[in-house]
Amino acid sequence: MSIYSFHLLGKSNTIVKPRRDTTTGDQETPINSSRSTIRPKAAIAGLPASREAVFICGQVYRRQAFGQNHPLSIIRVAGVMDLCRMLGWLDETCYLESPRADMSVLRRFHRDDYLDALQRADARGMVEHDDRLKYRIGTMENPLFPGLFERASTAVGGSIMAAEQALLGKTAFHPSGGTHHGRPDRASGFCYFNDPVFALLTLLDGGLDHILYVDLDAHHGDGVQDAFSDDARVFTISVHEEKRWPHSGLLNDRAVVAARNLPVPRGFHDSELDYLMDHAILPLAQVFAPQAVVITCGTDALDGDPLSRLKLSNLALWRAVERLLELTECNVVLGGGGYNPWTLVRCWTGLWGRLSGRVIPDLLPLDAQAYLQNLECDLIDEEDIRADWISSLADRPNHGVVRDEIKRCAEAVTATRGTTW
Numbered sequence: 001m002s003i004y005s006f007h008l009l010g011k012s013n014t015i016v017k018p019r020r021d022t023t024t025g026d027q028e029t030p031i032n033s034s035r036s037t038i039r040p041k042a043a044i045a046g047l048p049a050s051r052e053a054v055f056i057c058g059q060v061y062r063r064q065a066f067g068q069n070h071p072l073s074i075i076r077v078a079g080v081m082d083l084c085r086m087l088g089w090l091d092e093t094c095y096l097e098s099p100r101a102d103m104s105v106l107r108r109f110h111r112d113d114y115l116d117a118l119q120r121a122d123a124r125g126m127v128e129h130d131d132r133l134k135y136r137i138g139t140m141e142n143p144l145f146p147g148l149f150e151r152a153s154t155a156v157g158g159s160i161m162a163a164e165q166a167l168l169g170k171t172a173f174h175p176s177g178g179t180h181h182g183r184p185d186r187a188s189g190f191c192y193f194n195d196p197v198f199a200l201l202t203l204l205d206g207g208l209d210h211i212l213y214v215d216l217d218a219h220h221g222d223g224v225q226d227a228f229s230d231d232a233r234v235f236t237i238s239v240h241e242e243k244r245w246p247h248s249g250l251l252n253d254r255a256v257v258a259a260r261n262l263p264v265p266r267g268f269h270d271s272e273l274d275y276l277m278d279h280a281i282l283p284l285a286q287v288f289a290p291q292a293v294v295i296t297c298g299t300d301a302l303d304g305d306p307l308s309r310l311k312l313s314n315l316a317l318w319r320a321v322e323r324l325l326e327l328t329e330c331n332v333v334l335g336g337g338g339y340n341p342w343t344l345v346r347c348w349t350g351l352w353g354r355l356s357g358r359v360i361p362d363l364l365p366l367d368a369q370a371y372l373q374n375l376e377c378d379l380i381d382e383e384d385i386r387a388d389w390i391s392s393l394a395d396r397p398n399h400g401v402v403r404d405e406i407k408r409c410a411e412a413v414t415a416t417r418g419t420t421w
Helices: 077-086 110-122 128-136 148-168 196-206 222-227 268-286 315-323 343-357 365-371 402-414
Strands: 055-058 095-097 171-174 211-215 236-241 260-262 293-297 331-334
Touching: 055 077, 055 148, 055 343, 077 343, 077 365, 095 343, 110 128, 110 293, 148 171, 148 196, 148 236, 148 293, 171 260, 171 315, 171 343, 196 211, 196 331, 211 268, 222 236, 236 268, 260 268, 268 402, 293 315, 315 331, 315 343, 343 365, 343 402
Parallel strands: 055 095, 055 171, 171 331, 211 236, 211 293, 236 260, 293 331
Antiparallel strands: none
């Protein structure tokens, strides 16, 4: 979001391998790399709220980040934690503090030279000219700010923890995850590391070999797709706005073995997401028969986000997530993009409420309304702040006629191509 098929007859032997550790790493507590197993559980009936849910986050996200005049300089995850606590939905029984991933863990996906450059820039508070050009850090898109390395490595640690919790049969919600554009050798699209990749690697470490990754962010999940493009154990599906950065994820893009892309037009609404769930995403998922599901649930696909032109309500996103979680007992739900603090905080708070079996109130208590009233965003004019962004969690549904291009999209991604999907 720059500002300015898969084989049914066999499995690929190609995997994302850990990188060799050539240094002693830093002194942070390493992420547990031991294998976990899935505990047997009863069949799921209805909403996944029947399962134990955990909320993984960190206090590091309360610090100012990304400098001034950046789309991510707004209150995001800290607001979700605050609003959940105001509603009595978040306490020590369900909250887990995210650990940091150490250098040896980060090397499983990211290159040594990039990690060294990012750590060096963070320590010095400045980016060398050559590093800025090569690694795309210290730019308007991916700025340098105090605590950058800690923040980014904590997102990775949280997604690894989320996958470990999912392997225990819990629904793991990690709203500070979802940095799906990060590349092995550089920053990209506001993402310095790629925490969804680490969640998927952790599930593979747990012995799983059918993992479904669904990206509902308004921007194509390019970094995750490319990381597993030739690994049939991970099937990636991305629903994103067409003709928007990073300008990848075209309808005919199926990676090497295991991807589907559903680029949708402007104005994409609730009825059209429901249609794609019914006629594309769930049918594909059911044939793949996943043992685990990882979802990036960015809120930039919601109506009112300044960096997209999609028109979903948060009800549609909640419903899509819940339906995906019914596929398996091993589930990770990550955050992602989102540049409207009112729609983001309400969406992820309500999503946690649904995941943890809470009742969504028709009206928020007065202290919660006051909290939302005080949010700020330079990208949204004051007169454009809607009354229901302050008074309630749930949006009004946004239904409409399913356009022909949506139907063609579903037909295209479910069509077979010879011996592959």
